[in-house]
Amino acid sequence: MATHKVTSMEVARLAGVSQSAVSRVFTPGASASKKTIEKVRKAAQELGYRPNVLARAMVSGKSGIIGLVVAYLNNQFYPEALEKLSNILQERGYHVLVFMAPQSAGNIDKVVEEILDFQVDGIIAASVALSSDLSDRCRLAGVPMVLFNRAQDDPAMSAVTSDNIAGGRKAAEFLLAGGHHKIGYIAGWEGASTQRDREAGFVRGLRDAGVELHAREVGNFTTEEARDATRRMFASDPPDAVFVANDHMAIAVMDTLRFELGLNVPGDVSVIGYDDVTVASWPAYDLTTIRQPANRMVAETVNILLSNIEDPDVDPRRVEIDGPLIIRGSARIPEGWKT
Template structure:
């Protein structure tokens, strides 16, 4: 018998159970004893049965699929977060459908339409900005949406981020405590709320201490732009004695440029601080002082908010900011005392 002709009833007969029991085994959240589930799955494997998820979605009104839109995966933070998202969704009985999109309204709109055509149960947008028009459209259509690591100017959609302004403040306080006086910032893209908020927290704290930034350069979340910004800073008449970089992805390029290309000693000549605390930050080659984005807690918060919408819970959109610690390593001069 061909695999495409095997039905749930065939599996039920082979396992000696009812057809509804087979359906519960292959449905997320179905209540079946472990022993019975094992018996059914063994029969399904032996017969070559494949559950018809499309037919189930037509019956239940749910596809058990979540759409993820991401602008780029060059930044290791997003690959780590994606792994956590995928694992958590699988445990919850969901599949994940990933689409790439540039941060342009037309491109995002096209990708969203593709996800809607696939009848996804909800959409996560990572590092993507939403226009007010798109926000209104999805709200009108009742599509659950959560922004991940990106805020929304009007707070019309739920977003989950790290506490970006607070993180910028922590970096400024740390560098001030280390007696740095010429502190530059290679910021994240200033078209993104994350880059804006980290810059604001950093600059506000310096100015409260009576110090202006040595310079601020938009790094565009690009390694190449960050490397060029480093060359510009270090060949200026008075180079900085510290650089706060808007994310680790750019900070690695800054460290490579300083150490390998320019022969600058880190942290003897200059301190470097990043933001994210991706796995590479702890490698001996970088040993990067950085603010940790609590990716696991951010993922769990984003999924909790999305599932609440999918399940019809009625609560207004909100912004969730999750604090993360400053991780002190060897790329920055340590203050003499505690901070």
Template sequence: MMPDKVTALDVAEQAGVSRSAVSRVFTPGASVSKRTADKVRSAADALGYRPNVLARSLITGRSRIIGLLVAYLENHFYPEAIERLSRSLQQRGYHVLVFMASNSGEEADEVMKELLDYQVDGIIAASVGMSNDLTMRCEAAGIPIVLFNRAQDDDRLSSVTSDNYHGGHKLAEFLIAGGHKRIAHIAGWEGASTQRDREAGFVAGLERAGHNLCARGVSDFDFEKAKVAARAMFDRPDQPDAVFCANDHMAFAVMDVLRFELGLSVPGDVSVVGYDDVTLAAWPSYDLTTVRQPAGQMAQATVDILLDRLADPETKPRRVALDGPLILRGSARIPKGYTP
């Protein structure tokens, strides 16, 4: 025979408090004295009681679950960012439900519709775009959306990114200061605002100094495609002497091709720079010069915006672009006395 399930009423009787006091103790953000909370938690531990989160969500109308939509995890920036987002949300009494979707608008919309079926309180879309119809559906349901590491031309959507334009500009200035003459770029997915802004800033920085791109490839932020782009870019007599890859993930692929397939020295023959500053960028094998995305600040800003919208649906959408520093390492020639 199954043992009787311990209820909140049992805990209340054991602790000598009201049932509503038990409910407040297990409701994140509810007001309750430390003395009462200690008595309730002690009684709950003794009885083996666990609150029924799903039942409480039916009463409050809040699941305290945030849906996180991610395009891909191969890029090490995203596992690190998801961890930061999850920890920040957990500290505020929320949990994360992760769904995967490609950059395809149709697939993203289908996954998002499935995500809405889980009655999430809010949505964070990491490098995934939102269609107009789906944005309207979320708004009608009172579900706020924040775009993480992606911006979109829609005044209804909040977004948090690094300052991609300024970051690209910094890299151009750095490579030019290093005396490079044949500077190339390997782009990510061209539908991404991050790609467009990084390249726009980079090209503007080159043009300001009287330079132009000597070569350009596209690899959709994909490791293997970046290898293909690098092989094609260096299969020419006037090879680049510097390459800006739109993220670190692609820069690692390019460095592998240059060193192990083409026998070129990095940075002796070619300087390579990236964008993100993932953990691997600091490993001696790559020692990559890159622009650091302030992932911790980005995650905190994303959570703050989302919870502000949950607390007050009339809060206006915000667009945040955080500056990230240029991190100098050994993959690129560093001009003497240069300070970013």
């Protein structure tokens, strides 16, 4: 049996308001009195009316959709951050489409091309790197993009990250103050700006104290490769402390040290991570780490993107937000250090 599609005119008639009032009630950011909103929504519910978002987009030229592209969700930082991004965008009247993309630049470019086909108003790219050609394509299409937790050399690209260099330096200073001299580093994916900057800050902090990095391995931000990196690093002349490029890997490192290699953390070796994901605070890990200020990073990302949507001539912005060292039990605490 065919069903009747309710129109905004019918809602207006039942609510006793104009059709334009109905339109304002269902348009994000439009103004309507509380009384009008109540009457319109009550009438819409009675009639089973749903606004035609696509038709409205064709008229306004705005879809009200933000494309959110992310390379992987295994790292616990990203599901938490993406939930925050989605919530705040929805509060600002936008719908969110999430797209998954493999880490390689070619595949990511293909996914972003698909996002542009959805006529999105803007794009947030989390943990991914884009080609310069694609960032130019987005600009030509009039679709602003902001990088979240990743930066590029392109001065026309807005980006929001924690202050990764400062975070790496904090890890170095803490381990040195704890009396460590044989200090290792397990790197993430070397194509990531976050990895590059965390290592740069860490190595610089060590060298400023006259200490060279004792050992280095690459874990590529994955659990299995972090375990393999730990096995290689501790096969001979092991370090007495390790800074790991993120918590996702640091947890794998701790499990390998304790349950496979029979080492005590922090008695035999101190471990520091980066991100401060929820699991880091669990008693099983009690991980000392550099906190990424996710709430502030999300707020800045959304503000920059929506400013660019409202005014395409707004200059791109690079924001680096300082995050604190969170001291727990996985690394030796220096005598007299304030916790």
